[in-house]
Amino acid sequence: MKHLTDEEWKTELLLALTGANASEREVAETLAEVESFCADSGQSTVEAFGEDPRAYVRRLGVGHRTSWREAAEHAIHVPTLLGIFVVTDAAVRAAAGEPFTLRWGHLAAAAVLCVTTFAFFTLFVRGRAVLAWLVGAAGMTAAILAAVQVTAPLASFSAWFALAGGIALMVVPATVNTVQALRAEPVAQDIDPSAGRPGTWAVAAAHYGVVVVALVGATVLALVLRGLP
Amino acid sequence: MTTETWPSEWLRGVLELCVLRLCADGPTYGYAIATRLAEAGLGEVKGGTLYPLLGRLESAGLVETRWRPGEQGPGRKYFSLTPLGLETLRTRRAQWGAFTTTTTRLLSLEEAP
Numbered sequence: 001m002k003h004l005t006d007e008e009w010k011t012e013l014l015l016a017l018t019g020a021n022a023s024e025r026e027v028a029e030t031l032a033e034v035e036s037f038c039a040d041s042g043q044s045t046v047e048a049f050g051e052d053p054r055a056y057v058r059r060l061g062v063g064h065r066t067s068w069r070e071a072a073e074h075a076i077h078v079p080t081l082l083g084i085f086v087v088t089d090a091a092v093r094a095a096a097g098e099p100f101t102l103r104w105g106h107l108a109a110a111a112v113l114c115v116t117t118f119a120f121f122t123l124f125v126r127g128r129a130v131l132a133w134l135v136g137a138a139g140m141t142a143a144i145l146a147a148v149q150v151t152a153p154l155a156s157f158s159a160w161f162a163l164a165g166g167i168a169l170m171v172v173p174a175t176v177n178t179v180q181a182l183r184a185e186p187v188a189q190d191i192d193p194s195a196g197r198p199g200t201w202a203v204a205a206a207h208y209g210v211v212v213v214a215l216v217g218a219t220v221l222a223l224v225l226r227g228l229p
Numbered sequence: 230m231t232t233e234t235w236p237s238e239w240l241r242g243v244l245e246l247c248v249l250r251l252c253a254d255g256p257t258y259g260y261a262i263a264t265r266l267a268e269a270g271l272g273e274v275k276g277g278t279l280y281p282l283l284g285r286l287e288s289a290g291l292v293e294t295r296w297r298p299g300e301q302g303p304g305r306k307y308f309s310l311t312p313l314g315l316e317t318l319r320t321r322r323a324q325w326g327a328f329t330t331t332t333t334r335l336l337s338l339e340e341a342p
Contacts, residue, residue, distance in 0.1 A: 029306065032296075033259060036305050037276040040260035049277035059281040061288075 020063030083169030105150030
């Protein structure tokens, strides 16, 4: 086996912890334990903890398998994705002065997005990132195709009403995520007091960013299409 | 400090009890425990052996932990006995005493000619 440097060993350790679905706190604690023991003993990571970081993680017994319930919690991302679809479509209709038509394809896209989101996060937290992204890309493509190709109408209403609904679909999850993030116990601060806690604005920006990007994108798309002959 | 190397299966059997005993002296951290084990003559216990053991003790509710900032480097995780850990230590220490007395008595018998 190749002799790892301390940095390589710690990188492998982080990958192993991520693959074991260790919590944020478990990751921070394990890394801090390794660093403090090596700093105290003057030993390298390999000398103190062995050649194989993955074997060390197995001995620690940290992490856990993702439960269906945890994966299902990621369903909060589905309204955001639906909101992006609805806002984009509704903005184009509003700019053209047309009503927004809810189609069976939209419902099919919503169902596909639910399954895709669940599969993506289940694979991702198990360390199968490449497969997760492939499944995510395939699911998004299928959802777009369903939304565009399945045109049978369900209901028709004002594009501005649909636009407001689409914005609400994105704003509600962003608000829930922001509140949860602000209420969450800071993981790293008792382990490393120098670790700063992100400010309210930074947390909010991280969660509302997708809303702003979707609105700007939809507006630009609507203006471009409106300007076309 | 002895430099004698003990059979690893003996250490596996006794290490948990020894670590519990050291934690009974007050909050202590990984490297300090390893140093005291070495000074007591049990040899060098690597971090890769010690932390999984401490993790099992914590999961079993025998020790509790608290992080304190390091003086210059990374923070340190301090381990101390819980009431359950203290009770467990007393029980197992008594058992260990009886076990070693029994074993010593057996081993001190003269071999048959």
